Amino acid sequence: MDAIRTENLTKTYRDVVAVDHLNFSVRQGELLALLGVNGAGKTTTIKMLSCLTRPTDGDAFLNGKSICRDAAAVKSVIGVSPQETAIASRLSVYENLELMCGVYGYAKREKHAKITELSHRLGLDSVLKKKAGKLSGGWQRRLSIAMALIGDPEILFLDEPTLGLDVLARSDLWDLIRSMKGRITIVLTTHYMEEAEALSDRIAIMKDGRLLLCDTAEAIKQAAGPDHFEQAFIRIVRGVEQ
């Protein structure tokens, strides 16, 4: 079964079409990268899929549940790490994770076990007592992902997870994302070509709200001609402009 299936998913803001009749599917356990330049409609797509914004037209089904008709059920199977680091800055790392445990209704004992397990898995043990607002960008992003994982999501949305991070922090996060592949369905938005190529099973290239192509990095390179994925991306996006 597809973990995600969109059917003519559309979002317009007054006369601007942010997402235009989007049709794609993501298999269970697959990592799909939504790639595109600024304003391509990646974040709006994530917002619709995570029930933050209602589509103007069309629908999407997450594990068979409609985002339009069954938002509560969709919310129970997803985890979202938004573009900006979404943490409570005056709370410690532990308290941030505790907050999310409470939101997902964990009992006290389960809560502690869950935090211990996640902080160990994401390497947050050493910063558990630190105030989240005092952490570096890389640690904050790591915490943000940990918070998205608290509810044991079946589908995880990572919106620009490595934006603004240095090379080492980015490499660490890549390792973390790779470690989740196969177990959780992941949709990741990025405008870093190398990130999409390195992490994804398939890449969906978006421009002006439309889906231009959805395939593996290799297939995209073959279809567009050049060896380098970045060149292939530029050729595909420019090809539409001409």
Added chain:
Amino acid sequence: MRILTFARRNAKEILRDPLNLAFGLGFPIILLLLLSLIQSNIPVPLFEIAHLTPGITVFGLSFMTLFSATIIAKDRSGSLLRRLYTTPMTSGDFILGYTLPILPIAVAQCVICYIVALPLGLEWTVGIGYAVLLILPVSVLYVALGLLCGSVLSDKQVGGICGALLTNLSAWLSGIWFDLDLVGDTFRRIAYALPFVHAVEMERAALAGDLNGIFPHLWWVLGYSVGALAVAVLLFLRQMKKQ
């Protein structure tokens, strides 16, 4: 469970800000001490401790508006709320989670003001208990105003509107600092059409143990509290939908 978790987070965010503690608890106490000192040198009936303390406890609540508006506006400008909107939390969880933690802080502020007022000459009577109890509906009003402002204003605007405008309005139109009759009939009428002076007079009556005297002021306060809360909930839901 979710409400309590979110309320606990909000309480921590508020209480861990040293500026909040300084303004919320420190400022009313400083005012109480300062005006009592003036009173000891130049006696004015308005600043007699039994008259002044209820007013200060009501005035101090304007900082609760600032607290609640600031935390909501900040959460809206960041992406924590957006994250929480993708979880099973409901609109009721958010509204109660923002409202509930400020009520005990408001009561604590009121209790501290009365504790400070005792060595300044306030008599220990059952009226203090009534006054603390009746501060609850007044607190609901001020917290609702915070929820309302936080739902429509940015975190920078909140500072100006709640921090400056509301605290001043609440001070001028409540009869704490000057007798409203001195300003004129129109000003008096405007003041009595708003809840602030009613809140102060209700608290003064409660402290004096005059339970009949709390009416009709209690109805004014309750009316405004319910009205402000209803508008605040609508505006909060509207911004939630917008997000």
